[in-house]
Amino acid sequence: MKNKIFVVEDDPNIRDIVVAYLKKEGYEVQMADNAEDAWEMTNKEQPDMWVLDIMLPGMDGYELCKKIRQISEVPIIIISAKDDEVDKILGLELGSDDYLTKPFSPRELVARVKRIFKRVDVSSNSVTDTSHEVKLGDLTINTDDRRVFWEGKEVEVTAKEFDMLNILIRNQNRAFARDELLELIWGEDYFGSDRAVDDLIKRLRKKLDGLPVETVWGYGYRMRSHLEENQ
Template sequence: MKRSIGVVEDDPNIRDIVKAYLDKEGYHVEALNSAERAWEFFEQSPPDLWVLDIMLPGMDGYEFCKRIRQTSEVPIIIISAKDDEVDKILGLELGGDDYLTKPFSPRELVARVKRQLKRWTVMKPEEEETSDMIIEAGHLSLNETERSAYFKGEEVEVTTKEYDLLKILARKENRAYSREELLIKVWGEDYFGSDRAVDDLVKRLRKKMKDLPLETVWGHGYRLRAHRDNS
């Protein structure tokens, strides 16, 4: 069965080139010029992966990425002319799995598409096996079915990456993870950005859950301390 890919790009030249290269690899490609049209496509026939431009007319790529992540975990590769680290971190924090700066090689994009689809194929069975699980760690509770987080009985709104980080730490309380480990586990082996992304996630989670025993292991990374009552 052909894998389907949604390409969201308002520049017709880039859109046509990307479509041509992905078509050649045997994918079924739906090329769209706006996030609004892409959302309609998603509701009718969700693809296996998105290639998403950020600077779009109307709804931008950041907002589209947020909306997709509310209901789907399929890979999203962001393509953008913005190459500042803060833009990359924002795109990844909102749910992007990879970030490619324009101008880029179409062959490199194809290679990244293949890697993300392979990673998704490996991860999906594991997610399905644990989809009905409730993960509990002290006052923290994670509902895998809803991908929702609760702290001290109150639901806390978290992003996709924040949830992924919490899940990793909650499954193995007291286990210290290095920043590099967390980068790979949350963003994937193909992420080459700064480990500051992990620090930013932790900072936001501490702000949202003030008594969460998410501890810094100096010179190494982070851990979720077990059996600590902060009520």
């Protein structure tokens, strides 16, 4: 079954090139030139991935990203002419999985799409425990359907938030360097700042108040196996 990708880009030249390259790789592609029409498309079907521009007429890409994250955890790749770090961080904070700055090579976009689809079902090769459900205190994750439960209630998380939890909970008490987490979750050829790791942890702590993730100052993070040690 082909993976379905929604492409939202108002520049017809960029849109046509992106669509052509993705179709050549065997993906099913739907396209829109504005966020409102793209959002309407979700009433009929849901994609396996979004590729969306930020500078769109009407609703911008950031707002669309927020709306997508309210109903779905599918990967989102943002493409934008804005290359400031603050814009990239904002995109990641809103739940995007990658950020590609214009101008970019269509081949690079395709490579990132492939890499994300490859990772989406497997959190990390470093995880040796293959059990389907893992528990730690009030936290339960199920790797079969990628669901997260906190204090008995299901919590919606993004693909990268789940990957982070899966890595940390299966390697309790092990300290991971930020660079290591960046490579495990975003891929070895990701060139963004390790600030993305901090922002991901910040989002998880907000969603899971009391999560026993400990900051290892100047290094990274670890998941404590005993909740009382994190208090």
